Structures are given as structure tokens and as C-alpha cells.
Amino acid sequence: MLEMINQDRLASPIDIHQPVTLLRWDEKLAQIARAHCEDMLQRSFFNHVNPDGLSPVERLSNAGIPWSSLGENIARNHDNLSETEAAFMRSSHRHNILNPAFTHVGVGIVRLTNGALYVTQVFAQEP
16 A cells, blocks of 8 residues: 555645655554554444544554654545555545655555455654
């Protein structure tokens, strides 16, 4: 999925009228993203804020991950990553993918027994 995100960033710079750089993989962000996917699956919710009231801001801060800007995309019920990324690019999530402020990304993916996916993309800019 990192490759798809970076291809979208390279293919769509006209959308944002600023140069974009390729995002770098961040395993800590990926751990936060995977944990959020698992949480959504296990507790049957679909939201950026979990039932305990924790948002992406709190999840990153609680994990001690420094950031100066961040964004999060979530998706479910797509059966492959290409469809998921295409859906992100057709929605308001496109802004996070193309945001030139972001320098790093981590992705979490959980496949349900029916083949559907929970996907979380966490974008951040290091301070």
C-alpha cells in the first residue's frame, strides 16, 4: 500500500499546487494503524475515535510518537488494497494522501473472515 500511496502522490501533484515528496514508512505509525484496525474489528465500530474516546491525536501522543501534523484514513469492506486506495482517492481522504506536509506513513490492515478489509493509514510530519 505504501507504493500505491506514493504513486498517487507522484501522479496528482497538480491537485495541491505544491511539490510532494515520497512518504517514508514508519513502523511505529504502522503499529498504531494496525492496533486501530484490530480495535475496530474486535469492538465492532468504525470511526477515527474509539469507544474510549481516543482519537488519532491521543493514540500517537500516548505511544510517544512525536509529530507536528497528522492525518488518518480508515476504510472497511473492500476486498483488496487497490480498491481501497482507489476509494480513498475518490473521497475526502485524498487530501491526506496528497498533503505535502506529511513525511511519514504507517498502514494497518486486518482481513475479516469474509475477505473484507479494515485499513487504517496514519500520516505524520516529524517535528
